[in-house]
Amino acid sequence: MKTTLAMCLMATAPFLFGVAALGADLRGHGGPVRAIAVTADGQTAITGGFDAKAIIWSIKTGEAREVLLFHDGQVDAVAALPQGRFASAGADGRIAVWEAGRSTPVAVLQGHSAPVVSLAVSPDGSTLASASWDGSVRVWPLSGGEPRVLQGHRGNVNAVAYLSDGTLASAGYDAAVMLWPAEGGAPVRVAMPAPLSALVATRSDRVFVGGADGKLSELNRGGTILAEGAASSSPITALAVTANERYIAASSIKGEIVLLDVKSLQPVRTFGSAGVPVWALAFSPDGKTLLSGGGDQVVGEWNVEAGQRLGTKIEGSADPMAEYAGNPDAEVFRACVACHTLDPHEGDRAGPTLHGIFGRRIASVPGYRYSPAFREMDIVWTPETVSKLFELGPSRYTPGTKMPEQTIRDPEHRAALIRFLQAETRSN
Numbered sequence: 001m002k003t004t005l006a007m008c009l010m011a012t013a014p015f016l017f018g019v020a021a022l023g024a025d026l027r028g029h030g031g032p033v034r035a036i037a038v039t040a041d042g043q044t045a046i047t048g049g050f051d052a053k054a055i056i057w058s059i060k061t062g063e064a065r066e067v068l069l070f071h072d073g074q075v076d077a078v079a080a081l082p083q084g085r086f087a088s089a090g091a092d093g094r095i096a097v098w099e100a101g102r103s104t105p106v107a108v109l110q111g112h113s114a115p116v117v118s119l120a121v122s123p124d125g126s127t128l129a130s131a132s133w134d135g136s137v138r139v140w141p142l143s144g145g146e147p148r149v150l151q152g153h154r155g156n157v158n159a160v161a162y163l164s165d166g167t168l169a170s171a172g173y174d175a176a177v178m179l180w181p182a183e184g185g186a187p188v189r190v191a192m193p194a195p196l197s198a199l200v201a202t203r204s205d206r207v208f209v210g211g212a213d214g215k216l217s218e219l220n221r222g223g224t225i226l227a228e229g230a231a232s233s234s235p236i237t238a239l240a241v242t243a244n245e246r247y248i249a250a251s252s253i254k255g256e257i258v259l260l261d262v263k264s265l266q267p268v269r270t271f272g273s274a275g276v277p278v279w280a281l282a283f284s285p286d287g288k289t290l291l292s293g294g295g296d297q298v299v300g301e302w303n304v305e306a307g308q309r310l311g312t313k314i315e316g317s318a319d320p321m322a323e324y325a326g327n328p329d330a331e332v333f334r335a336c337v338a339c340h341t342l343d344p345h346e347g348d349r350a351g352p353t354l355h356g357i358f359g360r361r362i363a364s365v366p367g368y369r370y371s372p373a374f375r376e377m378d379i380v381w382t383p384e385t386v387s388k389l390f391e392l393g394p395s396r397y398t399p400g401t402k403m404p405e406q407t408i409r410d411p412e413h414r415a416a417l418i419r420f421l422q423a424e425t426r427s428n
Helices: 002-011 013-017 383-392 411-424
Strands: 033-038 044-049 053-058 064-069 075-080 085-090 095-099 107-109 116-121 127-132 136-141 148-151 157-162 168-172 176-180 188-191 196-201 207-211 215-219 225-230 236-241 247-252 257-261 267-271 278-283 289-294 298-303 308-310
Touching: 033 289, 033 298, 044 075, 044 085, 044 289, 053 075, 053 085, 053 095, 075 127, 085 116, 127 157, 127 168, 136 157, 136 168, 168 196, 168 207, 176 196, 176 207, 196 236, 207 236, 215 236, 247 278, 247 289, 257 289, 383 411
Parallel strands: 033 075, 033 278, 075 116, 116 157, 157 196, 236 278
Antiparallel strands: 033 044, 044 053, 053 064, 075 085, 085 095, 095 107, 116 127, 127 136, 136 148, 157 168, 168 176, 176 188, 196 207, 207 215, 215 225, 236 247, 247 257, 257 267, 278 289, 289 298, 298 308
């Protein structure tokens, strides 16, 4: 069934998505965009979304060339591989390897027991690294064979990137960066001040990480912290660096995109925001264009030097929290709006609707595809249980969840979220 639907979508892609002018938004995902990768020639991009799709795009025309349907749940990571191949990975813990023109994967890499949220290709193109919420990093030979399993993080691993000699860097929710030598041996572990969600490495082996405190830190290949800078007032969600190492871009849970000078880590300019989280960033090879994806369900293109968005925004991409302007309790919910609706008529997004949540048993919204772990839990959503979910974090309170990892450590902020949900989700 999935194969048949994928073939139909690919055959009709130009009609479903239109052929956009150069510099227009890439439109086609039915949910927030979670991941972006661009090929070395700058002609093609692959994106992954909360709608369980991976889409291969012509950057020049904006055409969706192929829609790839395979994953059970959101696609959290994508990569452009050598020889025109692509990889996608997601909440089902599987990694699919794709060849152009084929509606099914040519290989499926299995072994992770939780969502795979980051992929990285080695400099020589021989291996693919994956980071997972099962606490492990795996290095897969693309020619086939068993992966090398790297364990050392104490919780969700959120990002991986290669250095020039094949050393692998990883960052996790345990507030640690780990540097794994290509030839094996003991890794270097670097403790950071806050949980980490994003990591990127440059061609000259500069490693940058960003996390929950909104700070951007630079490390060298030995693990020494060289510099720090404030990129955002909210948690960093994605990082990208230009090939010439002039700029680094950082996005946040609040939706802003900040361009920083790589040498000084000082902000150069801030790009406009749709007011929803930006989950993914990628520069074109020449560094002149930045692609971004997030809660507005499109891939936006930005002129890096001008700081302007190319093309036009789609209808409905305005701030979804605009109607709650002036309500301080609503600001805590902003990180949730990308995945959950409040109005019963809007239905589900990546997560189920929150309408009528209080008094509802877990995994009980009709028609929503919950993870198996959720269906086996005995929880009723009350102000107390929702508060505990965000105090401990979804991975601890509801192990096996596909929900993005978020915690609200301030009790007053948790109370504000509960007040907002009590006011806006009750059944009339």
